[in-house]
Amino acid sequence: MRLLALICFSLLTHVAHSGELPGCPGNVGIGDRGLIIERATGSVVIVNSSRQEVLCRVEGLGDLSHASIVFSRDEQFAFVFGRDGGLSKIDVLNGRLETRVIQSGNAIGGAISQDGKVIAVSNYTPGGVRLFSTDNLQPLATVAAKTKSFPEGSKVVGLVDAPDNKMLFSLFDAGEIWQISLNNPTSPEVTKFEQVGRQPYDGLISPDGRYYMAGLFGEDGIALLDLWYPERGIQIILPDYGKGDEKLPVYKMPHLEGWAFADDHAFLPAVGRNQLLVASKGVWQLAHKIPLHGQPVFAMARPDARQIWVNFAFPENKWLQVVDTKAMKVVKKIEAGPGVMHMEFTPRGEHIWVSVRDESKVKVYDTATFALIKTLEVKSPSGIFFTARAHKIGL
């Protein structure tokens, strides 16, 4: 019996290994795998972060510009949200496309519920949120983002999961923040916060699931909802955060997912300015401004909060800078290559993976020494997502 099992293992491994890449063998732990979006070719590669290796490629995923990914609670399945409304379920263990649906005309990201049963997608056209079963991507419900002032439905942005099996999102056109409770996912309960500010363009939830924040495109400031005190409603914080009266040339609005929470501070990429802003947590007042090389896009905290890694908008998008949170200043500048799009830390923070789109490379740096330890071939890479995200609130 044992011999037969061994023979079978060899055969199965061989099946999985076909193609030029080593392949995605089943029957291994995949806590150290990840997916990298190849935006130009509608594909993803599955990688191993322990050996820093590309394992296999999954194709046929449609338009992946601005794509993002969430994971099932067992980590086996990745749900890829495409720009064209495509929602794809990928088997990360065996490296294959499991199911794919086109769920809207134009979408922007999604989330997975705390209980792992519901995938939600944030849609522009038609504006709203659609809910699907993680098992088979069968539709469960649609929450149309229709308001009195936008009866045709508002574009939805900044969709995140929250504790107690809830999700939050922002209505760009209507200027509202909605919360849905997913305990009955075919009939989600909606709570609305109105008049939160003009044109929320992106949102995030703090890693503890307490603060939901939406950046505003139509005015300065940030709309904040403290989920510990929802009865207090929306508060506008950091009133100088935005484009300001000078109407600065903004090359790219910073991603709010890239806000870094470290110790008692939040580190935020300034809008249109070469600065990293530091705000005190809870009080939400500006404490420091750290000068940077260009306009920041993502500012991401190493898991131990000792460093913030920052990338930049065009024309400075070949650079990375590392801010030391103890010294509150830049301690390292790295020329990573043309078109740095995204960064992802390994779960315990010893490495950072950086996608360099225009060079079709992903570069892995040691965060203690800043040494480049590996360069991988990936076609026009953008977002990088490791499976450990499965276990985090808001990711």
Place this chain on the structure above:
Amino acid sequence: MRLLALICFSLLTHVAHSGELPGCPGNVGIGDRGLIIERATGSVVIVNSSRQEVLCRVEGLGDLSHASIVFSRDEQFAFVFGRDGGLSKIDVLNGRLETRVIQSGNAIGGAISQDGKVIAVSNYTPGGVRLFSTDNLQPLATVAAKTKSFPEGSKVVGLVDAPDNKMLFSLFDAGEIWQISLNNPTSPEVTKFEQVGRQPYDGLISPDGRYYMAGLFGEDGIALLDLWYPERGIQIILPDYGKGDEKLPVYKMPHLEGWAFADDHAFLPAVGRNQLLVASKGVWQLAHKIPLHGQPVFAMARPDARQIWVNFAFPENKWLQVVDTKAMKVVKKIEAGPGVMHMEFTPRGEHIWVSVRDESKVKVYDTATFALIKTLEVKSPSGIFFTARAHKIGL
């Protein structure tokens, strides 16, 4: 070829399914698995936390009183530290014992390095730390805890991993804290902090890897090392934390692993008193005392920091209490059953698993409603360890 693969899968599945339990099938994601120590029988069961199910049992692990577990970075392997110096490597995917060594006469826990290459074990007899390769459990080095005052070697406690591929531990007899750097694991670099206080009996590191703290058995107070400022050396904080002058009857010294960090506070089980102590983070001054039903052993924070779940020493060890961190008071008391030993939250916090030793049951509660949602049969269960720990500093 596909048919052959299918037949092989069925056979392999059958191999794994032998016995009365459903078995631990390979070729699935195991981000939602966990291990539960069966202390009386020297075994562990492997469970699935999504379906709340016992999958399979692994036996032959020796004396598992006070046993603990860490995981490889791919989550496939669990390293079990037994009381008798046994170190066992378990394949969590396929549900089998991979390797087992007896590495000392008497041991107390261990850790895995940030780079995932080194397992360290904390030993009483002979006192010190031994390092092993995660691949095959081959010995790499021994750090004997010998000091001028304890030339025969001190008992070692409170061993944890830290950022930058370091580990920290405390010398019970000698009253010292040592840090080892594991970049060259056959010759680890040791940094010593002397005269940290009398008889450190347990240690922890804060979830961000910044603060190492050792509880003191021989005097009151806590020895604190701020790893952002190691040059400041050891500071004694919370000088009233301990048994005090009254020499209270202490039924069980609280576990420091059970300190909960939530928001800007640390929640600590008081020693010998029916209280949960609340200290401000950073300043480390006592802010509140929350009355409890008995002497607390573990105080564990739900991942979103909204609740602290507490269990108790004999004779009150059938109870659980839940503290609301917003209200700073007990909001729920649950009679879980005789001999509550340990608790573990699912990674995003919707459930808590509780081991009830004297009833040979593990009970799963919904943390939003406090409803008991599942009861599992596990022989004299103690520690519960989910695979998501693989991705956390200090666990």
